[in-house]
Every structure is written in structure tokens, then in C-alpha cells.
Amino acid sequence: MVSFTLVAETEKTAVYRYCPEGDERNCGMVTLFKETGAFEITKLAPKDFSRRVTLEEVKALRDSVNVERIAEGLPELTEDDWQTPTKGFVTTFYADHVIAHVREAFEQGTLLRAGKAAWY
Numbered sequence: 584m585v586s587f588t589l590v591a592e593t594e595k596t597a598v599y600r601y602c603p604e605g606d607e608r609n610c611g612m613v614t615l616f617k618e619t620g621a622f623e624i625t626k627l628a629p630k631d632f633s634r635r636v637t638l639e640e641v642k643a644l645r646d647s648v649n650v651e652r653i654a655e656g657l658p659e660l661t662e663d664d665w666q667t668p669t670k671g672f673v674t675t676f677y678a679d680h681v682i683a684h685v686r687e688a689f690e691q692g693t694l695l696r697a698g699k700a701a702w703y
Contacts, residue, residue, distance in 0.1 A: 584701040585677045587613070587685070589694070597694055599685060603630040603677040605699075613681050615689065622682045624675060633675040641668040 586605050591598040595617055602610040611628030615621075627633065645668060649659045680700040688695045 584699060584703075585680050586697070586699045587681045587695075588697045592694070597685075598625070599681060601628060601678060601681045603628050606630060611678060613678055613685070615685060617689075620686070620689065622686070624678045627675070628677060631675060631677040633673050633678075635671060635673050637671045638668060639671075641671060 584605060585601055585603050587599045587601040589597055590600045590612075597615040597617065599613045599615070600610050601613055609629045611624065611631055612626040614623045614625045616623070624633075645660065645665055648665070652659060680702060684698055684700050685695055
């Protein structure tokens with residue numbers, strides 16, 4: 584579970600404080616850049632963690648999904664379904680849930696003031 588609160592807003596940005604497991608003493612910060620819809624983790628919470636997923640891992644996952652689809656009698660994924668990866672990425676355990684919730688609302692025209700996300 585992660586809680587988050589909008590703590591600062593300008594014409595161009597919205598800054599959220601996020602607290603893994605609701606621990607108000609160990610929070611991080613996430614910034615939304617309104618003009619582009621991009622996000623930046625500006626301070627990783629002490630209890631949060633990130634991991635680099637390599638290009639090889641992303642390709643292996645896509646290939647594995649295609650093997651399963653073929654075994655189930657389904658066609659392989661097309662480029663429209665899931666583009667062939669060209670680079671790896673970084674995933675962050677708690678902040679990514681905040682970003683997903685804020686992004687979904689922002690894309691629908693709403694700037695969330697606060698919220699919680701639970702996934703387990």
C-alpha cells in the first residue's frame with residue numbers, strides 16, 4: 584500500500600509526497616510535468632526500491648508470452664499488441680503505483696489531491 588498527497592502545484596508541475604505503507608516518516612516525492620505528462624521520481628522514499636530491467640529481460644518476456652500464445656493456439660503478438668522492445672527500463676516498487684494512479688486521473692482531466700493504492 585502507498586498513500587500520496589499533492590504538496591505543491593504550479594502551472595507546469597504537480598509535486599506529490601508518497602509514503603510506502605502509509606509511513607509518514609519515510610516519504611518520497613514524485614513530480615508530474617503537466618505540459619508533457621511526464622513523471623520524475625524526485626526523491627526515492629527510503630522504503631522504496633527500484634530495479635533496472637535490461638533489454639534482454641524485456642525481449643525474453645515478450646518471447647515467452649509468444650510461446651504461451653502459440654501453445655494456446657493464439658497468434659503471436661503483433662507490433663500493435665506489444666512493440667518489439669528496443670531498450671530496458673527502471674521499475675520502482677511504490678512510486679510506480681503512485682505514478683499510475685496520478686497519470687490515469689490526469690489523462691482524464693483530473694489532478695488528484697490525495698489517494699492510496701493497494702495491490703496485495
